Amino acid sequence: MRPTPLPESASRPVVTPLSPSVVYASDTPDMLDAQYDGDLHGYTYSREGHPNADVVAQAIDRMEGAPHLGVLTSSGMGAVSAVLLGLLKAGDHVIGGNQLYGRSLRMMAEDLPRLGIETSMVDPGDVDAVRAAMRPETKMILVEVVSNPTLRVADVLGLSALAKEAGVLFVIDNTFTTPRAFKAFDHGADIVIHSLTKLLSGHSDVMLGYVAARDKATNDRLRVFTVTAGMTPSPFDCWLAERGLLSFDLRYDRAQATAAVLAEHLGGLKGVKRVIYPARHDHPDHARAEALLKGQYCNMVSFEIDGGRAAANAFARGAEGLNFAPTLGDVGTTISHPASSSHRALTAEKRAELGMSEGFFRVSVGLEEPTALCDVFSRAVEAAVG
Structure with missing residues (x-):
């Protein structure tokens, strides 16, 4: 039994319609052959x-x-x-x-x-x-x-x-x-x-x-x-x-601008051992980043604090209002800890070779107001290292 056709309309939807159908019906075997052969555009089975x-x-x-x-x-x-x-x-x-x-x-x-x-x-x-x-x-x-x-x-x-x-x-x-x-x-x-x-x-x-x-x-x-x-x-x-x-372009530009502010702020905090952001002159690949990215340094900031897992736990608890989660790219800032998430399968020695200690964090900067975000990180670092 075929579904009832959609009502005709002289206007069109502003939002792309959601098409959850798994199967698409063709009129004849010849039509289906033409679709599979590429002579006629059409959908057949949503896996394809x-x-x-x-x-x-x-x-x-x-x-x-x-x-x-x-x-x-x-x-x-x-x-x-x-x-x-x-x-x-x-x-x-x-x-x-x-x-x-x-x-x-x-x-x-x-x-x-x-x-x-x-x-x-x-x-x-x-x-x-x-x-x-x-x-x-x-x-x-x-x-x-x-x-x-x-x-x-x-x-x-x-x-x-x-x-x-x-x-x-x-x-x-x-x-x-x-x-x-x-x-x-x-x-x-x-x-x-x-x-x-x-x-x-x-x-x-x-x-x-x-x-x-x-x-x-x-x-x-x-x-x-x-x-x-x-x-x-x-x-x-x-x-x-x-x-x-x-909204990608707007989100990217805002998050990237805030990331630069946050990286600079973290660099001045007591207890932060290093800050990794390609725009910084102390980044080991800064010259290459300038040549390749031409000022577009992305919204990611990584940094390392003094102390081991206890300090890392204290930092995560102290970052009130931010999500500690193994993800990136959200509208809100998220913090991840590679040693307990993305790179947990590596040995501690291997992580150390790559520069990831227990005090190493990765930040995906979101759309928060920059000054307020920096204040959150100040309090979280203080909670972790005193």
């Missing part, structure tokens, strides 16, 4: 695509300058998985930045080797080290422009040249920087990844990922893999993400 996903993909395509319709996935890690599992095979080798997001690190350290895909984790700011890690079977280099959570800046231009020279795919996770700060395709990326869960959607109520490739055949392979693996995004999450994208 649906209107709300395409609306969001097109919006991000415009922001990133993607040459083909990007692929939405059910999470940011879905997009990472689509690239690593959808394009690599047993016997291949991939090089990853050694300070990737914790789950990306885990996939490269544990899951890919189990499937016969070899991995090397290298400092993405050291092109010579990446070159030394290259092998004949290397197929891909994967980095974040600004690493999570230590905010190191990759040598994107050097890595892009190396990847082109070696004939390997250069993959950029642009989640932290976003296309507002950095156009990955313009800087040599072959594939761009986003966790839409974060700043692009921006309200902590969406779980989505995005991936797009410069080469159409590669883009098609990614799409086919996500369909086969069932990485289908929810229409409702896509609908919410579109709403978030409408």
Whole structure:
């Protein structure tokens, strides 16, 4: 039985309609064939695509300058998985930045080797080290422009040249920087990844990922893999993400401006051992950040306080009004503690190598009034270290 058709209207909805239908009916087998063959555009089964996903993909395509319709996935890690599992095979080798997001690190350290895909984790700011890690079977280099959570800046231009020279795919996770700060395709990326869960959607109520490739055949392979693996995004999450994208530029600019204020404020507090923000002249990659990001330093600030877990607990309790949560990109400021969340699977020694002690925090700055936010951090640091 067919549903009752929607009433006709001379006007149109201002908000994109939510399309929760799982199945789309075609008139004849010939029509269905034409859709699958690409001769006729239409939806068939929502695992293979649906209107709300395409609306969001097109919006991000415009922001990133993607040459083909990007692929939405059910999470940011879905997009990472689509690239690593959808394009690599047993016997291949991939090089990853050694300070990737914790789950990306885990996939490269544990899951890919189990499937016969070899991995090397290298400092993405050291092109010579990446070159030394290259092998004949290397197929891909994967980095974040600004690493999570230590905010190191990759040598994107050097890595892009190396990847082109070696004939390997250069993959950029642009989640932290976003296309507002950095156009990955313009800087040599072959594939761009986003966790839409974060700043692009921006309200902590969406779980989505995005991936797009410069080469159409590669883009098609990614799409086919996500369909086969069932990485289908929810229409409702896509609908919410579109709403978030409408205010993205305003949210990004406000949060980034406040992040710069907060970083400066934290640098003057007793008990704060170091502040990590690419705009600061004491950042180890400041010159590279200036050249790449051109003043768009993102809304993330990391810092370290004196003391161990007890001090970290006291700081989290003292940050009244802020959410202590393993997320980023919300309209409100959130604080995370990598040792107990994103990088908890690493040993304490390994975290120390990466610069993450028990007193290390990552801040995703939101839309609060800057002075009030700085006051909260002052009280929280005092509560932690006296």
